[in-house]
Amino acid sequence: MSRREERRRRIEDAVEEFHRAVAAALGNASRELGRLVEDRARDMFEVVLRGDGVDRALADPSLAKALRKKEFERVLAATLIDRVTAFREWSERGPRRLAELVDAVAPGPASWPPERWLGRPGAADGSDGVPELWRIGTGVVPSAPEPQAFPVAVPLLDHSHLHVSCRPESRVTADAVVENLLLRLVSYFQPGLVHVHVWDVNQLTGSLPGLYPLTRAGLLTVHDPARLHELLDELSDHIRRVHTGVLVEGHQSVRAVGGRRTEPWRVAVLFGNRQALKEEHQQQLQRVARNGLACGVQLIIVDIPITVNSPIETVTIAADQSATTTVTGRHVRVALDPPFPPNQVPRACAAIADRREERRLRLSTFADLLPESLWREDSSAGVVAPVGYHEGEPVHVALGDTSPHALIGGPSGSGKTNFLYAMLGSLAARYHPDELELYLLDFKEGVSFAQFAPGRKDPTWLPHARLVGVNVNTDREFGVALLKFLSDEMRRRADAAKRHEVTKLEQLREEDPDGHWPRIVAVVDEFQYLFGERDQVTAQATQLLEDVARRGRSQGIHLVLSSQDVSGIEGFWGKSAIFEQFTVRIALPKARRVLAEPQNDAAVELPRWHAVVNHESGVRPGNEIARIPDATGRGTFDRLQAELHARRPPGLAEPVLFDGSKVPSLQALPDFRALRPAEGNPTVLLGQVIDMAGSAAKVRFARTPGRNIAVLGSLAEDAASVLGGAALSLAQQHEPGQARFSLACLAQDAWPHADRLAKRLRDAGHTAELLGLDSIRDLVDATAAGITASLTGETGVSLPPHYLVVYAVDAAHTLLEQKTPPSRASGVDSLRTVLKHGPENRTHVLGWWRGVQRLKNSLPPGVYDDIGAWLAFDVQGKELLSFGPEHVMAWSPRPHRALFFDRFEHSRPQVVIPFDTGEET
Numbered sequence: 001m002s003r004r005e006e007r008r009r010r011i012e013d014a015v016e017e018f019h020r021a022v023a024a025a026l027g028n029a030s031r032e033l034g035r036l037v038e039d040r041a042r043d044m045f046e047v048v049l050r051g052d053g054v055d056r057a058l059a060d061p062s063l064a065k066a067l068r069k070k071e072f073e074r075v076l077a078a079t080l081i082d083r084v085t086a087f088r089e090w091s092e093r094g095p096r097r098l099a100e101l102v103d104a105v106a107p108g109p110a111s112w113p114p115e116r117w118l119g120r121p122g123a124a125d126g127s128d129g130v131p132e133l134w135r136i137g138t139g140v141v142p143s144a145p146e147p148q149a150f151p152v153a154v155p156l157l158d159h160s161h162l163h164v165s166c167r168p169e170s171r172v173t174a175d176a177v178v179e180n181l182l183l184r185l186v187s188y189f190q191p192g193l194v195h196v197h198v199w200d201v202n203q204l205t206g207s208l209p210g211l212y213p214l215t216r217a218g219l220l221t222v223h224d225p226a227r228l229h230e231l232l233d234e235l236s237d238h239i240r241r242v243h244t245g246v247l248v249e250g251h252q253s254v255r256a257v258g259g260r261r262t263e264p265w266r267v268a269v270l271f272g273n274r275q276a277l278k279e280e281h282q283q284q285l286q287r288v289a290r291n292g293l294a295c296g297v298q299l300i301i302v303d304i305p306i307t308v309n310s311p312i313e314t315v316t317i318a319a320d321q322s323a324t325t326t327v328t329g330r331h332v333r334v335a336l337d338p339p340f341p342p343n344q345v346p347r348a349c350a351a352i353a354d355r356r357e358e359r360r361l362r363l364s365t366f367a368d369l370l371p372e373s374l375w376r377e378d379s380s381a382g383v384v385a386p387v388g389y390h391e392g393e394p395v396h397v398a399l400g401d402t403s404p405h406a407l408i409g410g411p412s413g414s415g416k417t418n419f420l421y422a423m424l425g426s427l428a429a430r431y432h433p434d435e436l437e438l439y440l441l442d443f444k445e446g447v448s449f450a451q452f453a454p455g456r457k458d459p460t461w462l463p464h465a466r467l468v469g470v471n472v473n474t475d476r477e478f479g480v481a482l483l484k485f486l487s488d489e490m491r492r493r494a495d496a497a498k499r500h501e502v503t504k505l506e507q508l509r510e511e512d513p514d515g516h517w518p519r520i521v522a523v524v525d526e527f528q529y530l531f532g533e534r535d536q537v538t539a540q541a542t543q544l545l546e547d548v549a550r551r552g553r554s555q556g557i558h559l560v561l562s563s564q565d566v567s568g569i570e571g572f573w574g575k576s577a578i579f580e581q582f583t584v585r586i587a588l589p590k591a592r593r594v595l596a597e598p599q600n601d602a603a604v605e606l607p608r609w610h611a612v613v614n615h616e617s618g619v620r621p622g623n624e625i626a627r628i629p630d631a632t633g634r635g636t637f638d639r640l641q642a643e644l645h646a647r648r649p650p651g652l653a654e655p656v657l658f659d660g661s662k663v664p665s666l667q668a669l670p671d672f673r674a675l676r677p678a679e680g681n682p683t684v685l686l687g688q689v690i691d692m693a694g695s696a697a698k699v700r701f702a703r704t705p706g707r708n709i710a711v712l713g714s715l716a717e718d719a720a721s722v723l724g725g726a727a728l729s730l731a732q733q734h735e736p737g738q739a740r741f742s743l744a745c746l747a748q749d750a751w752p753h754a755d756r757l758a759k760r761l762r763d764a765g766h767t768a769e770l771l772g773l774d775s776i777r778d779l780v781d782a783t784a785a786g787i788t789a790s791l792t793g794e795t796g797v798s799l800p801p802h803y804l805v806v807y808a809v810d811a812a813h814t815l816l817e818q819k820t821p822p823s824r825a826s827g828v829d830s831l832r833t834v835l836k837h838g839p840e841n842r843t844h845v846l847g848w849w850r851g852v853q854r855l856k857n858s859l860p861p862g863v864y865d866d867i868g869a870w871l872a873f874d875v876q877g878k879e880l881l882s883f884g885p886e887h888v889m890a891w892s893p894r895p896h897r898a899l900f901f902d903r904f905e906h907s908r909p910q911v912v913i914p915f916d917t918g919e920e921t
């Protein structure tokens with residue numbers, strides 16, 4: 001073999017060897033590769049099984065071959081076991097628990113099958129709660145190992161709006177879901193509590209035909225396709241009205257108000273055609289959606305693309321009629337309930353409409369205004385009560401921080417008093433006297449509020465009433481006294497709030513739960529009398545009213561003013577700072593200037609026994625028309641009052657009575673009963689001032705100059721009641737024998753009074769002499785001499801208390817003027833000495849002069865100063881100018897009233913009612 005061949009063979013051997021080696025290596029790699037490929041395929045398969053769900057994989061024909069492969073057997077088995085494990089919790093309990101949940105929160109027509117309720121109008125009034133879910137169909141989880149059905153229900157009223165999205169092929173199903181839901185809603189509650197509005201972009205009529213019978217009872221309104229804005233405006237107005245009328249501060253929603261539902265739900269169903277709404281409609285709809293739920297406005301939007309920024313659930317119906325919902329998520333397939341039997345639906349709606357009409361036409365009475373249980377409500381955030389009815393539904397008046405005060409107007413006989421009774425009865429039945437106090441003042445001639453106070457025929461009284469004012473028409477001071485009280489109370493509350501570092505009554509009640517902080521409602525009927533004159537009383541009343549009207553709201557003090565007099569209210573308009581606070585307006589038929597005229601003339605057309613109730617300062621959209629039941633007839637308010645009176649808390653005091661026609665009894669007066677013999681300066685009671693406490697007009701007989709009293713006026717009775725009250729009150733403060741009473745009667749007509757007074761003083765054990773004209777000079781001279789002797793130190797001992805009660809001092813003028821020799825001193829001089837120096841020596845004159853001029857004639861001007869206190873009866877104000885401040889100018893005399901001024905105590909005079917001293921005639 002040549003070397004060349006040899007070399008070639010060696011190369012060939014080497015190559016062969018290399019090939020063998022490569023072949024061996026490649027064989028290994030391929031096996032390895034095959035194994036890797038197999039592993040990878042299994043993993044991929046597992047990913048597919050677990051990712052898409054083993055249930056889908058099993059149903060997927062493209063995977064059928066793979067599923068049969070032996071290599072994948074183990075993966076399939078493991079995945080199936082894992083699925084069963086994962087679903088175990090759900091399969092064992094999920095569907096059952098869901099069914100139980102729906103049963104619990106969606107009772108009766110909210111979820112039950114229609115045969116159990118359809119055709120029977122509901123009775124629920126919301127007081128036992130509102131279903132939280134409303135059934136629409138049955139759901140399954142297709143991916144579950146053994147799919148089990150469970151009920152599917154959506155949240156509605158107060159919780160969430162509803163959006164139904166569908167395809168043209170499934171629109172019929174969408175209509176059926178909506179119809180079923182509406183039937184569940186209107187059948188659950190008592191007819192009238194759910195109002196349905198339907199708007200369909202495509203048709204004027206035709207949608208929801210089965211519900212049509214509801215229209216005749218006003219429970220279904222079908223809106224014009226071209227006038228969506230009208231429906232949206234209506235809903236917006238409604239939301240505003242609920243905010244101002246029903247949601248008194250503190251309540252965020254009608255639902256939160258609790259109890260019987262007073263505000264019907266408005267369910268607005270909008271059917272579209274897959275196109276977006278116009279921009280302006282879209283925006284308005286969003287506003288309604290945002291604010292509606294809290295006010296009972298529910299939207300059901302069908303086939304309209306929309307985004308809203310408020311709770312909304314969506315039901316999406318596919319072309320094959322299967323549905324998903326946002327409540328159940330995308331893994332639950334929902335089979336929507338079939339439409340309710342088409343022949344039964346209109347019948348059921350007709351039954352609801354009939355029941356509703358029946359309720360509407362039933363004449364609601366005063367008794368219907370009252371709650372089932374008395375005194376259950378809490379007044380922390382305000383008070384609210386129905387006052388009448390609109391189509392069978394109650395219409396409320398609310399007083400709270402946002403609607404603080406009410407103004408009521410209507411001509412005579414239009415029913416203002418009746419309205420007040422309806423309102424007060426409705427409030428008094430709901431709120432305990434610890435929650436609500438009433439102050440009731442009536443300036444009308446007559447006694448329309450007398451019912452609230454104990455009377456001779458009816459001894460019961462309204463436990464909430466703390467003050468009842470009747471027959472006060474000539475005494476505007478009663479109004480001022482009430483306003484003054486309210487203003488003081490307001491300040492007291494504001495101080496307490498400050499101490500607790502809060503600003504409002506509601507917070508104060510939270511911070512001070514044991515405190516007594518009821519809401520106060522003060523009613524003044526015919527309030528215009530208060531502003532009747534241009535004088536000090538009007539000025540004071542205006543200032544106080546403004547104070548209370550502006551700042552009372554946050555302290556829980558509410559004013560209700562009523563007037564028949566247009567000019568009264570017109571005068572009020574001028575005082576805009578006050579008037580603006582009266583956001584609640586009640587207009588009775590033909591009332592003028594109460595509502596925001598001329599735009600709002602609703603009161604003009606109002607039928608008899610109706611009222612416009614408006615919580616928005618009288619602007620038209622705030623109008624609610626209410627028929628007011630008879631609340632003044634027998635068996636109405638009186639019966640309620642008897643019941644409330646019987647339940648009154650033990651120890652509750654009777655209301656203070658302001659009765660302008662009553663003469664206060666001296667003996668019954670707390671100030672008189674409190675008098676006892678004591679050291680120190682006695683107090684003289686002269687009559688009753690006009691204040692809440694019914695206090696006495698008092699003068700303290702200090703041992704200082706000027707402590708004498710003059711009574712001015714022509715009538716002996718008036719003077720006698722003042723002098724009698726004064727002397728008897730002094731007598732109470734001395735032990736028998738320790739004081740001397742010298743009564744001098746110089747006018748015939750006063751004699752019987754003086755005589756009886758002397759007897760009563762003697763009966764009480766006092767020394768009381770009664771002198772006539774013939775002895776007056778001696779009395780005055782002797783008293784003056786005694787005082788002079790005491791002053792010069794001649795007697796050495798201090799004089800005992802001595803009261804000279806002189807009737808008709810002026811009658812002695814001529815007599816006293818005579819000068820007697822040898823000193824040539826006159827009786828006038830003696831009287832002057834007594835007046836000037838008596839008080840320091842415990843000698844005081846209580847004299848009656850029968851006119852201002854007569855007093856001036858009988859005393860030199862310098863001596864007026866020695867009479868520090870006076871009461872004037874039938875004397876014109878200007879005559880009194882020489883004795884008092886310029887305020888006296890405004891005084892015009894009225895029967896049985898005196899103007900009282902104590903120079904040492906008062907800055908302005910007070911009106912006083914003289915006592916009935918208990919003199920037997």
Ligand SMILES: Nc1ncnc2c1ncn2[C@@H]1O[C@H](COP(=O)(O)OP(=O)(O)OP(=O)(O)O)[C@@H](O)[C@H]1O
Nearest residue numbers: 411412413414415416417418564609628629630632
């Ligand atoms: N809603 C009503 N239903 C039945 N009767 C009513 C109703 N409202 C008022 N009345 C009756 O009408 C009469 C007048 O009513 P009311 O005294 O309330 O009117 P007013 O506006 O207060 O009148 P005035 O200012 O003259 O006192 C009363 O006899 C009353 O019983």
